[in-house]
Amino acid sequence: MLCFLGVLSCAEDATQVVVHFEADAVVVSRVSSIRVGVGGDESTVEWKEFQPDELAFPFYQPMHPRSEDATRSWFVAVELQDATGVFARQIARGVYVDGQRLEYTRVFSEACLGVVDCGDAGTCVEGACQPAWEATEAPQPSGAMEVEVPAVQMMAVDWTEVPESELTIVPGADEAGWVVLASARVASTRANAESGAMLRLVVNGRVVGRGGAFHTGDTVTLGPFQHFTYLERPSVEQRISLEVQDASGSDAVVEDARIVAFPVPPEAEPQFVELEHDDGQDYTTVPPRLEGSEYETPTDELLRLEVTADSEPYLLLAAVGGTERPGQTDLYLNWELDGVPLHAAMQFPRAAWTTAFYARVVQVESGGSRLRLLAAGSLGEGSRVSHARILALRADAFAPQNDFRMPLTTLVAEPDMPLEADLGRVTTADTAGARDYVIIQTANVGSRADCPVLLDFLTDDEGVSFDHQVDTSWLTRTFGRVDLLTTAAEEAVVFRARAVSPCRTQTRWSSTLLLELP
Incomplete structure (x- = not known):
């Protein structure tokens, strides 16, 4: 049976092969x-x-063996055409495995543009002709994974x-879903309040999060990007990546970028919601607030998750992107649990899109709890939010350690005597056998005008630093870092966060969260 995507509806047969095709932007x-050709081999291809x-x-192109004969082979070819004819071709072949759904991915890369004369059984790989790619074995389901980006x-x-x-990600049959986390430092090499480099998190071509750096005056510092998404029981391979843009025409700088992904076991009982935008937009507009209203107490509800559970601890992951039109007052957002704010309001400055990631363990009341995202917009039109989502997981599925600190703390130091503040600390278990851990560190920090704050997220005294300096008094930013760590037997690792400043600094909240993966 041959199935051309968009032409025939293909049943979810037990024996099946699905080949995903992707392409670089210049190719698209x-x-x-x-043109898509499918058959048992190159001599039996049917084209559409x-x-x-x-x-x-x-x-993607799904294929099923004719007459349900799993001993048959499969063959697929894709040709891309422009006004001059065929300018790119990919060919793949393989065999079915009885009772299994196999998935593979092929990519049309810029390096293979124009390399099409590889014979009937050849294809381009890394800019040169090679024999048609052959799937020699079934892909195995992925475990927790991480990519550290140069x-x-x-x-x-x-x-x-x-x-x-x-x-x-190659999904498995025994998973409730996947959590995907991303963090990075990003900046434009051009400094002004109206521009900045942005990153976005992309899953199978779909943008699931965006945010960037905020520059003021002549200062260029690497700002924070952090986001997450939840993939509920994916049935096909999920390709995750980061994309960058600096619309000012200057170079963008990306450092300390990481993507961490891990499967969620069914016993975590995930509950998830994300903001749906109207009218085909990729953002939601926040209603303007009235003159004289309290801007640091958000009240407009944007998103709600009703957590159904008995009285027990839950792991809360929440993220949102926000922006404010320059010249207006700032946008403020807050996460709330059962009517009580979970932290001091997060400030989104008058600049390009920025992101805020919030992760901690919360207590869900008997009969369930209500989690909400609240907003206080600017005095005029212009406040926008995007890619807001909330995920709640049973905490006992991950044996979490969480050092969360919320009191508004103001630190005062002398110029020649910088003050260091401990923002959180957790330690892995010192037990026999290796363990996989995910660490999520977040903090919301502000400072007075022209006062630099060095924010460190450390693993055994090595890690990632953010230099937070602005020219507006008490502008706050949310910083974050994620990491995946495998510890050896009887090895204890210390994770901690700290702020160092030579002047007046505020820490509004911080969270150091360690998850032990099943």
Whole structure:
């Protein structure tokens, strides 16, 4: 049985192969039509041509053995055409495995543009002709994984994938879903309040989070990006990556970027909600607040999750992106549990999109609890939020340690005597056998005008630093870092966060959260 995507409806047969096709942006820009050929081998191929409005990247091609004969082989070819003819081709082949659904991914890369004369059984790989790619074995379900992205400085006027930032999840049958976490330091090499580099988190071509750096005056410092998403029982491979843009035309700098992904066991009983935008937009507009209203006490509800549970601790992951039109007062957002704010309001400055990630263990009341995202917009139109989501997981599925500190703390230091503040500390278990841990560190910090704050997220005294300096009094930012660590037997690792400042600093809240993976 042959199934052309968009032409035939293919049943979810037990024996099946699905090949995913992706393409670099420069390749996609040239496509005028796509030809897909499917068969048992190159001599039995049946072709179908699609126009861009019928089939677009990324897409997938499902295949089933004829007569349900799992001993048969499969063959798929995809040709991309522009006004000059075929300019790119990919060919893949393999065999079915009885009773299994196998999934593979092939990519049309820029390096293979124009390399099409590879014979009937050849294909382009890394810019050169090679024998058609052959699937020799079934992909195995992924476990927890991480990609540490090399530092890069690059021009990206349009959204461009960050080199070596890709991570692919092969889902398994026994998972409730997957958590995907990302953090990085990002900046534009051009400093002014109206511009800045931005990152976005992408899953199978879908943008699931965005945010960037905020620069003021002549200061250029690497700002925070952090976000997460939840993939509920994915049935196909999930390709995760980061993309960067600096619309000012200057170079963007990305450092200390990480993507961490881990499966969620069914016993975690995940409960999830995300903000749906109206009218085809990728953001939601926050209603303007009235003159004289209290801006640091958000009241407009944007998102709600009703957690159904008995009285027990739950792991809460929440994220949101926000922006404010320059010249207006700032946007404030807050997460609330059963009518009580979980922290001091997060401030989103008058600049490009910025992100805030919140992670901690909370107590859910008997009969359930209500989690909400509340907002206080600017005095005029212009406040926007995007990619807001809440995930609640039973805490006992991950044996979490959480050092959460919320009291508004004001630190005062002399210029020649910098003050160091401990913002949280957790330690892995010193037990026999290796363990996998995920560490999530977040903090909301502010300072007075022209006062630098050094914020460190450390693993055994080594880690990531943020230099927070602004020219507006008490502008706060939310900083974050994620990491995946495998410890050896009888090894204890200390994670901690600290703030160092030579002047007056506020720490509004901080959370150091350690999860032990099943």
